[in-house]
Amino acid sequence: xxxxxxxxxxxxxxxxxxxxxxxxxxxxxxxxxxxxxxxxxxxxxxxxxxxxxxxxxxxxxxxxxxxxxxxxxxxxxxxxxxxxxxxxxxxxxxxxxxxxxxxxxxxxxxxxxxxxxxxxxxxxxxxxxxxxxxxxxxxxxxxxxxxxxxxxxxxxxxxxxxxxxxxxxxxxxxxxxxxxxxxxxxxxxxxxxxxxxxxxxxxxxxxxxxxxxxxxxxxxxxxxxxxxxxxxxxxxxxxxxxxxxxxxxxx
Amino acid sequence: xxxxxxxxxxxxxxxxxxxxxxxxxxxxxxxxxxxxxxxxxxxxxxxxxxxxxxxxxxxxxxxxxxxxxxxxxxxxxxxxxxxxxxxxxxxxxxxxxxxxxxxxxxxxxxxxxxxxxxxxxxxxxxxxxxxxxxxxxxxxxxxxxxxxxxxxxxxxxxxxxxxxxxxxxxxxxxxxxxxxxxxxxxxxxxxxxxxxxxxxxxxxxxxxxxxxxxxxxxxxxxxxxxxxxxxxxxxxxxxxxxxxxxxxxxxxxxxxxxxxxxxxxxxxxxxxxxxxxxxxxxxxxxxxxxxxxxxxxxxxxxxxxxxxxxxxxxxxxxxxxxxxxxxxxxxxxxxxxxxxxxxxxxxxxxxxxxxxxxxxxxxxxxxxxxxxxxxxxxxxxxxxxxxxxxxxxxxxx
Numbered sequence: 001x002x003x004x005x006x007x008x009x010x011x012x013x014x015x016x017x018x019x020x021x022x023x024x025x026x027x028x029x030x031x032x033x034x035x036x037x038x039x040x041x042x043x044x045x046x047x048x049x050x051x052x053x054x055x056x057x058x059x060x061x062x063x064x065x066x067x068x069x070x071x072x073x074x075x076x077x078x079x080x081x082x083x084x085x086x087x088x089x090x091x092x093x094x095x096x097x098x099x100x101x102x103x104x105x106x107x108x109x110x111x112x113x114x115x116x117x118x119x120x121x122x123x124x125x126x127x128x129x130x131x132x133x134x135x136x137x138x139x140x141x142x143x144x145x146x147x148x149x150x151x152x153x154x155x156x157x158x159x160x161x162x163x164x165x166x167x168x169x170x171x172x173x174x175x176x177x178x179x180x181x182x183x184x185x186x187x188x189x190x191x192x193x194x195x196x197x198x199x200x201x202x203x204x205x206x207x208x209x210x211x212x213x214x215x216x217x218x219x220x221x222x223x224x225x226x227x228x229x230x231x232x233x234x235x236x237x238x239x240x241x242x243x244x245x246x247x248x249x250x251x
Numbered sequence: 252x253x254x255x256x257x258x259x260x261x262x263x264x265x266x267x268x269x270x271x272x273x274x275x276x277x278x279x280x281x282x283x284x285x286x287x288x289x290x291x292x293x294x295x296x297x298x299x300x301x302x303x304x305x306x307x308x309x310x311x312x313x314x315x316x317x318x319x320x321x322x323x324x325x326x327x328x329x330x331x332x333x334x335x336x337x338x339x340x341x342x343x344x345x346x347x348x349x350x351x352x353x354x355x356x357x358x359x360x361x362x363x364x365x366x367x368x369x370x371x372x373x374x375x376x377x378x379x380x381x382x383x384x385x386x387x388x389x390x391x392x393x394x395x396x397x398x399x400x401x402x403x404x405x406x407x408x409x410x411x412x413x414x415x416x417x418x419x420x421x422x423x424x425x426x427x428x429x430x431x432x433x434x435x436x437x438x439x440x441x442x443x444x445x446x447x448x449x450x451x452x453x454x455x456x457x458x459x460x461x462x463x464x465x466x467x468x469x470x471x472x473x474x475x476x477x478x479x480x481x482x483x484x485x486x487x488x489x490x491x492x493x494x495x496x497x498x499x500x501x502x503x504x505x506x507x508x509x510x511x512x513x514x515x516x517x518x519x520x521x522x523x524x525x526x527x528x529x530x531x532x533x534x535x536x537x538x539x540x541x542x543x544x545x546x547x548x549x550x551x552x553x554x555x556x557x558x559x560x561x562x563x564x565x566x567x568x569x570x571x572x573x574x575x576x577x578x579x580x581x582x583x584x585x586x587x588x589x590x591x592x593x594x595x596x597x598x599x600x601x602x603x604x605x606x607x608x609x610x611x612x613x614x615x616x617x618x619x620x621x622x623x624x625x626x627x628x629x630x631x632x633x634x635x636x637x638x639x640x641x642x643x644x645x646x647x648x
Contacts, residue, residue: 057561057641078565085563096558096645100259110562159562 003066004166004198005031005054010063012049012221023049024060025221031200033166036193038209038229039202041218048171050218051202055088055169056080068166085113089160093172095152097144097159104140107131107158114163130158134188150181157188161197168192170201174208180241186211187234211237256548256576264580267544270537271584271624272591275617277530279592279609284599285523286608292519296512298435298444300376302342302475304482306334306468306489307504324464325502328452330492331369331468338484340477345369345469346452350460354448356408356419363404364447365421367455368469373399373432375471382415383430386451394453399430401445424458426450478507537584538624545577545632556636557644570637577629578622585621589614 012024024046031037041047052058053065056072059080065073068087075083084090089110097106107127111118118126131137134154144152153173160168170189174182190211193199201212209215210232217225257264308325331346348367353360366372370388373380386397398421405414405428417428435444456463472481485505493502549556556569593609 052642055561057645078567081560081563081565083563084561090561092645096554096561098555098558101255109559113559113563113565113568163563 002033002069003030004033004035004068005029005200006064006066007054008064008066010050010053010060010065012046012053012058013061023221024053026063027218027221027223029216029223029226031167031198033198034193034196036189036199036213037201037216038212038214039200039216039218040204040206040209042204044220045218046221047202047204047218049221051169051171051200054167054200055090056083081113082115085110086163087166089157089163089165089168091153091156091160091168091170091173093175095144095149095156095176097152097155099144102141102143103131103136103147103155103158104128106144106155107162109159110163126162127158130161131155133161133192134158148181149177150184153177153181153185154188157185157192161192166198168197168199170199172203173201174203174205179207180238182208183211183234183238183241187238190234254579256552256572257579263544267540267580268584268587270540271534271581271621272537272588274530274534274537275585275588275621276591276595277533278527278620279589279613279617280595280599281526281530282523282613283592283596283609285519285526286610286613287596287600289516289519289523290608292515293512295437296508296515298377299438299508299511300469300471302472302478303375303508304470304472304478304485305506305508306470306485307506308465308467309502309504325493326465326468326489327463328456328465330489331465333488333492334468334470334485338481338488340473340481340484342471342473343369343371343375344471345372345375346465347372347467347469348452348455348460348462348464349466350455352422352459354404354408354419354421356417359408359410361404361407363407365455365459366447366449367452367460368449369452371471372449372469375469378435379433381431381433383428385430391451391453394451394457396424396426396454396458397429397451398426399432399449400428401432401447401449402434403443403445404448405431421448421450421459424454426454478509482507534620534624538581538628541577541580541625542628542632544580545573545629546635548576549573549632549636552636553639553644553647556639557641557647560639560641561645566637569639570633573633573636574626574629577633578625581621581625581629582618585618585624588621589617592617 007027007029010024010027011022014021014023027050039047039050049058053060056067060073063073064071067083070083072080072083098109104124104127107130108123111123111126128137128140131140134157136151136154136158139147139151144155147155173189174185177185186208189199189201199212203209210229211234213229213231215225215227215229216223306326328346331344334341335344345368350365351362352365353362370386370391373385380399381402383399385399386395390397398419400408400414408414408419409417414428415431418425419428420426432445438444450459470481470485472478482505486501489503490501495501559569593614596609
């Protein structure tokens with residue numbers, strides 16, 4: 001079976017002063033290609049730490065992590081950077097776009113750091129296609145401060161997709177958005193997932209997790225639940241929200 | 252990418268560059284002015300004469316009394332004749348005896364230097380005549396009462412011109428002006444070269460100074476290469492003529508133009524280096540300014556660095572970005588500084604009527620140095636940026 005993520009008994013311990021904090025205590029899980037997973041948990045449950053390990057921003061102190069068949073638990077800083085560049089697309093809560101830089105250039109950013117250098121025209125072309133995919137074709141030359149929160153997050157998603165990653169990793173992607181825009185973004189994720197992209201999302205909102213297909217719940221650094229989800233369709237939900245909104249206006 | 256980052260903060264970029272601009276500008280200007288001064292001094296020394304050696308009396312030590320040049324009278328007309336007659340490689344010799352006297356012409360008078368010289372004097376000094384002619388060897392032998400006057404003397408005694416052919420009185424001796432010299436300007440020591448009346452040394456010794464010792468001997472070598480040999484030959488000949496035993500001190504001093512040039516050269520070089528050294532301090536300060544601003548920039552852009560690291564930038568990429576930024580700053584500042592420095596040196600040159608020699612070497616040196624400053628002072632901030640932890644950097648507000 002072709003697992004994109006395979007964690008085997010992963011531990012992460014932080015040393016702060018004399019106290020050792022065990023943030024993750026023996027997590028084993030596998031995410032197959034094409035899955036849409038939500039990792040849930042209260043703050044302090046270890047979900048951010050797990051997310052950093054999955055995202056190759058951090059290394060586990062113990063255990064094995066295979067990403068797309070490659071053991072990344074022993075790689076050094078530069079190799080991890082290459083893995084992030086090639087195999088992972090990040091979407092953050094705070095969007096994390098470069099200010100005073102156009103949407104197109106933001107999307108191109110990961111391509112600047114690929115080992116195989118691509119010419120400017122190819123970069124522009126691919127970045128344009130990625131923006132089209134998230135429905136922002138007309139905003140390529142806008143700067144982040146000229147875009148709404150939802151639009152900024154779409155730019156961030158386009159940036160995450162530019163290098164055709166094996167995994168899209170989203171950290172509270174709707175946390176800074178109002179609920180309707182949040183549902184819109186979930187709709188984008190659902191569309192991408194339908195197109196075959198593997199998505200792992202960290203969130204603490206059950207409402208948002210219901211748009212995924214599988215829910216993993218963490219508590220005190222351990223997996224306490226791992227179950228399928230009766231998935232809500234974001235487009236239908238959005239329609240329902242709009243109708244409710246109109247009804248409220250009529251009344 | 253780096254240029255764009257600099258453009259975002261134009262005011263700060265400008266101010267940071269200003270440090271480099273002033274530093275590089277100052278170094279270029281100082282070196283140019285120093286070189287200019289050096290060339291000017293060299294020109295003045297060349298104006299002394301061509302392939303010239305000067306023999307001074309003195310430098311003796313007797314009964315515990317010691318003295319340097321001009322300390323004792325030891326050179327005679329016979330010595331000069333012997334040098335001219337016996338030494339190969341000597342093109343011309345002019346015995347010299349100087350005095351200062353009041354000179355009268357009509358209702359004007361002027362106190363000036365009366366130089367008793369040989370007929371070869373103008374040839375040795377490379378000093379052309381404006382009008383008339385130089386006295387010839389026959390006139391020297393006859394101690395003729397003729398003279399050649401410098402521009403300053405001609406102007407002072409004959410304010411309305413027409414000096415040539417006129418009679419003047421030097422003390423009580425009537426003397427005819429047979430030639431007028433071209434203007435020569437300042438001597439290396441700052442005196443007025445044109446304030447002079449040249450008479451045959453025989454006339455001077457017999458009529459004006461009433462002595463038989465020479466103040467100096469001007470010797471012209473056949474060529475530049477001959478100067479050291481001639482210098483040795485003169486020393487040998489004069490020691491023999493003055494009966495100086497081996498091991499005894501010379502009672503004369505032979506100086507070549509080269510010696511004088513070297514001394515002056517050393518002085519101007521020291522001056523140039525001193526000026527450049529002081530200017531370099533401002534270059535250093537400019538470099539520290541760059542480091543300061545780069546450190547601020549790294550802190551300010553921690554989040555940006557985090558984003559770049561997250562999407563796959565290696566530490567090397569981040570380091571290169573900040574290094575290029577620092578180098579761009581310093582090199583742009585350096586180039587502007589070079590333009591400023593060249594401008595300043597031209598301005599000063601125009602104002603003081605001194606040549607400013609902006610050498611390609613100093614421009615290249617300043618350019619490379621400013622790039623080096625960028626690398627040196629940009630390295631620490633760039634390394635700091637590259638070693639940031641992506642998680643920490645992303646969390647930075």
